[in-house]
Amino acid sequence: MIDIKNYNNQNIFAKILRNEIPSEKVYENDHVYAFNDINPQAKTHVLIIPKANYCSFTDFSENASSTEQANFYKSIKEIAKKLKLDNGYRLTTNIGRDGGQEVPHFHFHLLCGKSIL
Ligand code: 5GP
Numbered sequence: 662m663i664d665i666k667n668y669n670n671q672n673i674f675a676k677i678l679r680n681e682i683p684s685e686k687v688y689e690n691d692h693v694y695a696f697n698d699i700n701p702q703a704k705t706h707v708l709i710i711p712k713a714n715y716c717s718f719t720d721f722s723e724n725a726s727s728t729e730q731a732n733f734y735k736s737i738k739e740i741a742k743k744l745k746l747d748n749g750y751r752l753t754t755n756i757g758r759d760g761g762q763e764v765p766h767f768h769f770h771l772l773c774g775k776s777i778l
Pocket of ligand 1: 673684685696697698699700701708754755761762763764765
């Protein structure tokens with residue numbers, strides 16, 4: 662069962678951040694990394710993650726510094742601009758077992774285009 666109380670540094674996004682497994686980078690800054698989802702549910706499906714270890718949105722919103730949080734949300738706008746998503750997009754974050762979260766490293770899904778979600 663997914664554990665979003667204790668960060669597990671063997672999760673797949675932790676391995677991506679350590680370059681142990683490859684990813685298609687879309688954007689990066691000091692605090693944030695964004696890459697294409699391996700199983701896209703829309704024409705554009707990007708995963709946006711903090712570089713620091715947070716299990717979920719709950720953990721991030723409770724424990725990340727104001728600087729980290731501000732940087733994270735600003736980065737979403739920068740990614741949308743970089744990808745020219747001028748007509749809008751969808752953001753989702755799944756939290757915990759009942760929220761459908763599979764990877765226990767906080768992430769936003771940014772989706773745009775024909776979506777099956
Ligand atoms: P969650 O269900 O946790 O909100 O979403 C996890 C997302 O991670 C899924 O959309 C899934 O396709 C994506 N994902 C899982 N493993 C990998 C991987 O190894 N590489 C990439 N790029 N995405 C992955």
